[in-house]
Amino acid sequence: MQKVILFEPAKCTGCRRCALACSLAKEGVFNPEKARIGVISISEVGMHVPMFCQQCTKPLCADVCPVGAISRSEETGAMVLDPDLCIGCKMCVTVCPLSGCVISPDAGTVMKCDLCGGDPQCVKYCTFGALEFVDADEVAYVKRKAGVEKLAEALKRIG
Amino acid sequence: MGYAGKILVIDLSNREVSKEELSAQDCFEFIGGLGINTKILLDKMDPTIDPLTERNILCFGPGALVGTLAPAASRTSISAKSPLTGLLGSTSSGHFWGAKLKSCGYDHLALKGKSPDPVYIFIDNGKVNILDAKHLWGKDSWDTIVAIKNELRNEEVEIACIGVGGEKLVRFAAVENGFGSGWARTGPGAVMGSKNLKAIALRGHKDITVFDPKGFLDAVNEATERVVTHPAYKPWREFGSMLAVDIYYDLGVVTGHNQTEEVKEDFIQTMGRENLLKYKKRSIACSGCPLACGPWVEIDEGPYKGLKLKGIEITPTMEFGARCGIRNLAAIAKATELFHRYGIDGTSAAVSIAFATELFQKGIISKADTDGLELKWGDEPLIFELMRKIAYREGFGDLLADGAVEMARRIGRGSEQYLTTTRGLETNSRDPRSRWDVWSFGYLVNARGGDHMGVQSPAENLRKSAPEGEYSYEFSPPEKAVAKVDILDDWKEKIFDFKNGTVSIPYMAAWSQDLVNIVNSAGTCIRPPILWSLGPTIYARLLTTLTGIKFSPEDVRKAGERISNIQRIFDFKAGEKREDIKFAPKFYNTPIKGRQLDKDKVNEVLNEYYEVRNWDPRTALPREEKLKELNLDRFAWSKLSEL
Numbered sequence: 001m002q003k004v005i006l007f008e009p010a011k012c013t014g015c016r017r018c019a020l021a022c023s024l025a026k027e028g029v030f031n032p033e034k035a036r037i038g039v040i041s042i043s044e045v046g047m048h049v050p051m052f053c054q055q056c057t058k059p060l061c062a063d064v065c066p067v068g069a070i071s072r073s074e075e076t077g078a079m080v081l082d083p084d085l086c087i088g089c090k091m092c093v094t095v096c097p098l099s100g101c102v103i104s105p106d107a108g109t110v111m112k113c114d115l116c117g118g119d120p121q122c123v124k125y126c127t128f129g130a131l132e133f134v135d136a137d138e139v140a141y142v143k144r145k146a147g148v149e150k151l152a153e154a155l156k157r158i159g
Numbered sequence: 160m161g162y163a164g165k166i167l168v169i170d171l172s173n174r175e176v177s178k179e180e181l182s183a184q185d186c187f188e189f190i191g192g193l194g195i196n197t198k199i200l201l202d203k204m205d206p207t208i209d210p211l212t213e214r215n216i217l218c219f220g221p222g223a224l225v226g227t228l229a230p231a232a233s234r235t236s237i238s239a240k241s242p243l244t245g246l247l248g249s250t251s252s253g254h255f256w257g258a259k260l261k262s263c264g265y266d267h268l269a270l271k272g273k274s275p276d277p278v279y280i281f282i283d284n285g286k287v288n289i290l291d292a293k294h295l296w297g298k299d300s301w302d303t304i305v306a307i308k309n310e311l312r313n314e315e316v317e318i319a320c321i322g323v324g325g326e327k328l329v330r331f332a333a334v335e336n337g338f339g340s341g342w343a344r345t346g347p348g349a350v351m352g353s354k355n356l357k358a359i360a361l362r363g364h365k366d367i368t369v370f371d372p373k374g375f376l377d378a379v380n381e382a383t384e385r386v387v388t389h390p391a392y393k394p395w396r397e398f399g400s401m402l403a404v405d406i407y408y409d410l411g412v413v414t415g416h417n418q419t420e421e422v423k424e425d426f427i428q429t430m431g432r433e434n435l436l437k438y439k440k441r442s443i444a445c446s447g448c449p450l451a452c453g454p455w456v457e458i459d460e461g462p463y464k465g466l467k468l469k470g471i472e473i474t475p476t477m478e479f480g481a482r483c484g485i486r487n488l489a490a491i492a493k494a495t496e497l498f499h500r501y502g503i504d505g506t507s508a509a510v511s512i513a514f515a516t517e518l519f520q521k522g523i524i525s526k527a528d529t530d531g532l533e534l535k536w537g538d539e540p541l542i543f544e545l546m547r548k549i550a551y552r553e554g555f556g557d558l559l560a561d562g563a564v565e566m567a568r569r570i571g572r573g574s575e576q577y578l579t580t581t582r583g584l585e586t587n588s589r590d591p592r593s594r595w596d597v598w599s600f601g602y603l604v605n606a607r608g609g610d611h612m613g614v615q616s617p618a619e620n621l622r623k624s625a626p627e628g629e630y631s632y633e634f635s636p637p638e639k640a641v642a643k644v645d646i647l648d649d650w651k652e653k654i655f656d657f658k659n660g661t662v663s664i665p666y667m668a669a670w671s672q673d674l675v676n677i678v679n680s681a682g683t684c685i686r687p688p689i690l691w692s693l694g695p696t697i698y699a700r701l702l703t704t705l706t707g708i709k710f711s712p713e714d715v716r717k718a719g720e721r722i723s724n725i726q727r728i729f730d731f732k733a734g735e736k737r738e739d740i741k742f743a744p745k746f747y748n749t750p751i752k753g754r755q756l757d758k759d760k761v762n763e764v765l766n767e768y769y770e771v772r773n774w775d776p777r778t779a780l781p782r783e784e785k786l787k788e789l790n791l792d793r794f795a796w797s798k799l800s801e802l
Contacts, residue, residue, distance in 0.1 A: 011441075013441070013443055013444035014444055015444035015446065015447060015448050015449070015451065016255075016446060016447065017228060017448075017449070020226075020227065020228045021228060024369070024372060024376070027366075028369065028372055029366035029367060030226055030228070030366070030367040030369070031366045031367065032262075033262070033363075033364035034364070034366070043337075043338050044467070045467065046441065046443060046455030046467065046468075046469060047441075105364040106364075127383075127387065127449035128442075
């Protein structure tokens with residue numbers, strides 16, 4: 001079963017270790033602007049949301065790429081962008097609703113998450129469990145269980 | 160590598176921008192952050208000048224590891240001559256501003272001169288823009304941040320700014336760091352305000368390069384593992400700094416009402432750590448931090464209903480709670496919002512208010528002096544109104560805004576004996592009379608004055624106190640715990656006497672002071688799960704693998720010591736003599752629980768500390784031999800001939 005990165009915004013502390021781990025793994029430097037994952041902070045409510053490519057089943061980025069630079073990895077199921085083929089037309093950036101495709105600040109070409117070939121570094125460096133790498137068919141169980149725990153807390157107060 | 164190798168210097172008088180080289184030699188000797196800041200000040204300014212004139216230099220320095228995956232590597236120091244103490248002022252803040260300065264391609268930012276009109280600086284990927292800030296002048300700090308983000312049309316810019324406090328030159332004004340964090344102690348906001356500088360906004364996408372990525376990541380993983388497996392980690396994650404309120408209360412070291420009496424059970428019931436859980440919704444972290452000690456709180460009842468922000472922390476709880484008498488933890492959230500928005504240091508404001516209240520209660524000042532206000536303990540609306548008057552220097556607030564020492568000088572009438580300031584800086588409500596240990600001694604020798612943030616022991620025994628009247632040692636934590644702490648062997652031998660289970664206060668204070676300097680120069684954090692688990696050995700690996708500059712553990716330790724030495728040299732040149740190094744009068748002349756400090760014994764242990772440092776006890780200055788050992792004798796500022 002394909003594995004996905006499950007993200008839990010309620011657990012995100014905004015530390016950006018995910019972005020630092022990503023840019024180091026992919027570019028050999030620390031530079032959040034070169035990470036394939038970005039954290040959006042909503043300061044009025046103290047919440048943070050990590051945003052990254054969701055490896056769509058029907059990827060708009062691959063459909064729209066004029067040079068076929070984006071293709072599915074057999075091994076991980078991730079949509080992988082080949083930087084040597086990329087011409088920087090940024091059509092994929094335009095069509096992706098989640099900003100999974102990001103313009104690289106120096107190169108001008110596009111970068112996107114490829115699940116690090118099956119060992120995503122962002123997940124490894126998240127200390128708070130906001131990112132977890134799980135089988136797609138486990139996601140429902142993980143989220144339901146978390147929901148049940150919250151429900152149990154509420155039931156305790158009325159029951 | 161690792162470092163950008165550049166110091167950005169901006170002269171606000173003529174808008175001259177220059178980029179100076181940060182040499183590998185300086186990085187090796189002073190590491191970064193606080194260490195390099197201090198060196199810049201000692202090289203470039205005259206320590207005798209008036210801190211609120213254009214000749215003061217305001218220096219921002221993220222630590223060497225900031226912006227990397229090194230655990231908790233977010234801390235950035237601001238250094239300048241302090242308008243509050245007249246000594247070397249320094250303060251540290253985390254979050255993301257410092258990391259963003261590195262993304263702009265600079266290790267340090269030094270601000271000189273004074274702009275003729277209010278301006279703000281916008282550094283855009285390294286390019287410096289100096290923009291008009293007349294429309295921002297008068298805004299509180301959070302409104303300023305929103306306004307700048309709107310006009311730059313970018314929500315991700317990191318912004319350091321002053322509130323009205325800095326504009327009005329409140330001597331303990333803060334520089335705010337985004338929403339809910341700030342550089343406050345010693346008044347850097349007033350220095351910034353005196354330069355007519357409202358804010359510094361940053362945006363950048365430059366790389367922090369890594370010399371040995373695999374080696375660095377190995378060191379990072381080991382350091383992080385130590386932090387997250389430390390016994391202090393889980394409790395700190397849950398309660399943040401509020402964890403320690405109960406610890407100090409149980410130890411019997413919390414005094415209240417401007418340190419005139421012990422606090423009682425009502426304090427711990429209303430202000431203890433469990434009350435935080437009523438309001439804490441989630442945890443907030445700084446750049447790269449695996450601890451996330453910051454509580455996001457939401458007040459959903461009472462007079463402050465609807466308030467949402469990061470922070471209910473120990474120091475405001477101790478100072479507004481114990482010291483000023485507040486018995487409602489939600490009010491600490493309100494005080495926090497106010498001191499951030501106004502841009503003033505919470506501790507100093509609380510002390511000015513509490514000092515005035517004590518004098519009022521004793522009849523030394525009256526309603527005639529206080530704009531007709533009746534000063535009572537724990538009066539929340541009054542305390543918040545006084546904070547506003549301080550920020551705006553309005554009426555009685557104008558006096559409070561100059562700090563307790565100046566208040567005593569202007570009021571006279573014997574008020575000076577009630578001060579709780581040590582060397583010009585307000586000492587914490589963890590009272591040095593209640594328990595004598597490395598922490599209490601540390602107030603006396605901290606470079607920026609008498610608070611607790613410069614000398615923090617990585618091995619505290621928080622259960623047993625040393626015998627009454629014992630000033631040279633405290634009891635050691637168990638040998639097993641000590642074995643895990645990274646203290647170099649030759650120092651461990653001198654610090655710990657395992658046969659008697661004791662810790663030498665002079666040796667541990669020197670070690671701790673050097674360690675905190677290392678932490679503030681590497682840019683990691685002094686929260687116990689980090690301070691107690693990382694030492695020179697792991698810092699040497701992190702720095703070497705990141706930068707390619709070869710640091711041994713002894714090199715790192717020595718850098719910390721070197722920084723302690725130049726801090727003292729600056730303070731001396733600013734005018735602080737050996738006889739000025741003493742506690743606040745109250746601690747010597749007024750007992751608590753029958754205990755007060757013994758002047759002679761304090762001097763004795765202070766002299767022992769000077770011998771540990773190889774400083775002359777008559778002058779508290781490094782001897783020639785020590786300067787040579789630290790390679791400090793080559794600098795003109797080490798010629799200490801004014802004796």
